[in-house]
Amino acid sequence: MAPVTILLLSTLLLLAVLVNAADLYKALELDRSASEKDIRAAYKRLSRKYHPDKNKEKGAEDKFVEIAQAYEVLSDSTKRQIYDRHGEEGLKAHEGGGQHHANPFDMFQNFFGGGHPGQQTRRGPTSVSEMEVSLADMYTGSSIDFMVKKKILCDHCRGSGAASSDDIHTCTGCGGSGVKIVRQQIFPGMFSQAQTTCNECGGRGQIIKHVCPHCGGHKVVDHTQHYTLEIPRGMPEGQEVVFEGEADESPDWEAGDIVLRVKSRKEKGSFRRKEHGLYWRESIGIDEALLGFEKNLTHLDGHLVNLKRKGVTQPGFVQTISGEGMPIYESTGYGDLYVEYNVVLPQRLSPETRRKLAEVFHGHAGHAKDEL
Ligand SMILES: [Zn+2]
Ligand SMILES: [Zn+2]
Known part of the structure; x- marks a missing residue:
C-alpha cells in the first residue's frame, strides 16, 4: 500500500508544480508560446490596469504585484527557461532558497519611465493620424491590421543608454545634481552665485562610460509594431480610436497615445x-x-x-x-x-x-x- 501512496503523492506534487508553472503566464494572460514582445506588451497593459493608484477595486494591488512578479521572471530569458523547465521550485533553487522580488512599484516606474499614474507624470506626445478604410468595412464591421513605426525603449539597456549598469557613474562635476553653482566676482569682495546646468553631464547627473551597443546610447530604438483596428458596424465618420500609451517611448516620459481618426475612403462610382x-x-x-x-x-x-x-x-x-x-x-x-x-x-x-x-x-x- 505504501508505494502506491508515495507514487500518488509525487504525482500530486508534480501536478502542483505544473499548475504553478502555468500561473506566471496566466498572470500575464499569456500562453507558453508568448514572445518577448508579447510579454512586454502584456505587462504594459496589465500593470497600468491594476496599478493601485489607478485601480481602486479590491484585490487590484495583489494582482499588480502578481503581474510584476510574473514579468520579472518571464522577461528574463534565463529565469524563464528555468521556470519553464522546473517551475517555481526551480527558480527558488536557482536563487538559493527564497525568491527575492524586485519592488513592483520601482519596476513599474522603470518600465514606464515616469512616476505612477495618478501622479503628475510627464506624458510623451500623442500621435494623431487619419486612417482611411473602405465604406464596405464600415458597413459590415471589420478588423484591419496596420503597422506603426515608433521608438521603443532599448531592450538591451532598458532605456539607460549604458552598456551595463556598471557603466553608469554619478557625475563628479555636479555630484549627481545636474547643476553647478558658479561663483562670479562682480566687484572686489562681492560675489554673485548663479546656478547653471552641469556642462559635464548635460544636467543628467550621470556619466555613461560605455554606451549601450544596441541603441548607441540613444536609449530608444526604432521599432515597427503591428496593431489591429476594430471597426464596428456603422462606425461614425471621423470617430477616434485610441491606442493608450502606444506612441513613442522614452525614459523621460510615459508614452502618449496613438489616436486614429477613422474615415471612409472616397471611391469614384461607389456608394x-x-x-x-x-x-x-x-x-x-x-x-x-x-x-x-x-x-x-x-x-x-x-x-x-x-x-x-x-x-x-x-x-x-x-x-x-x-x-x-x-x-x-x-x-x-x-x-x-x-x-x-x-x-x-x-x-x-x-x-x-x-x-x-x-x-x-x-x-x-x-x-x-x-x-x-
Ligand atoms: Zn554633472
Ligand atoms: Zn540600449
Missing part, C-alpha cells in the same frame, strides 16, 4: 455616405426611363437590392429604399438608401428607330435627313 444614409447614382436608358425597369444593385456586402420602377422616371429622380442604408452605430437598425437616376440618351438613332419614334411622337414618319 457615398452621409451619417447612416447611403447614396447611389444609377444610370438608366431612355427606354427604362419611359417604360420602367427592374434591375439589381450590388450592395457593399455583396447582397442584391432590387431596383424597380413601373412608370416614367424623370432624370434626377431620387428613390428612397428604406432599410438599405448604413447600419446605425451601436444599434440594430439601418438607415435608408437613396438612389438617384441618371437618364442616358443614346448617342445616335438608327433610321429605323427614328422613323418609329417619329411615328409614336408625331403620328407620321420623320425625315431621315438629320441622320449622322
Whole structure:
C-alpha cells in the first residue's frame, strides 16, 4: 500500500508544480508560446490596469504585484527557461532558497519611465493620424491590421543608454545634481552665485562610460509594431480610436497615445455616405426611363437590392429604399438608401428607330435627313 501512496503523492506534487508553472503566464494572460514582445506588451497593459493608484477595486494591488512578479521572471530569458523547465521550485533553487522580488512599484516606474499614474507624470506626445478604410468595412464591421513605426525603449539597456549598469557613474562635476553653482566676482569682495546646468553631464547627473551597443546610447530604438483596428458596424465618420500609451517611448516620459481618426475612403462610382444614409447614382436608358425597369444593385456586402420602377422616371429622380442604408452605430437598425437616376440618351438613332419614334411622337414618319 505504501508505494502506491508515495507514487500518488509525487504525482500530486508534480501536478502542483505544473499548475504553478502555468500561473506566471496566466498572470500575464499569456500562453507558453508568448514572445518577448508579447510579454512586454502584456505587462504594459496589465500593470497600468491594476496599478493601485489607478485601480481602486479590491484585490487590484495583489494582482499588480502578481503581474510584476510574473514579468520579472518571464522577461528574463534565463529565469524563464528555468521556470519553464522546473517551475517555481526551480527558480527558488536557482536563487538559493527564497525568491527575492524586485519592488513592483520601482519596476513599474522603470518600465514606464515616469512616476505612477495618478501622479503628475510627464506624458510623451500623442500621435494623431487619419486612417482611411473602405465604406464596405464600415458597413459590415471589420478588423484591419496596420503597422506603426515608433521608438521603443532599448531592450538591451532598458532605456539607460549604458552598456551595463556598471557603466553608469554619478557625475563628479555636479555630484549627481545636474547643476553647478558658479561663483562670479562682480566687484572686489562681492560675489554673485548663479546656478547653471552641469556642462559635464548635460544636467543628467550621470556619466555613461560605455554606451549601450544596441541603441548607441540613444536609449530608444526604432521599432515597427503591428496593431489591429476594430471597426464596428456603422462606425461614425471621423470617430477616434485610441491606442493608450502606444506612441513613442522614452525614459523621460510615459508614452502618449496613438489616436486614429477613422474615415471612409472616397471611391469614384461607389456608394457615398452621409451619417447612416447611403447614396447611389444609377444610370438608366431612355427606354427604362419611359417604360420602367427592374434591375439589381450590388450592395457593399455583396447582397442584391432590387431596383424597380413601373412608370416614367424623370432624370434626377431620387428613390428612397428604406432599410438599405448604413447600419446605425451601436444599434440594430439601418438607415435608408437613396438612389438617384441618371437618364442616358443614346448617342445616335438608327433610321429605323427614328422613323418609329417619329411615328409614336408625331403620328407620321420623320425625315431621315438629320441622320449622322
Ligand atoms: Zn554633472
Ligand atoms: Zn540600449
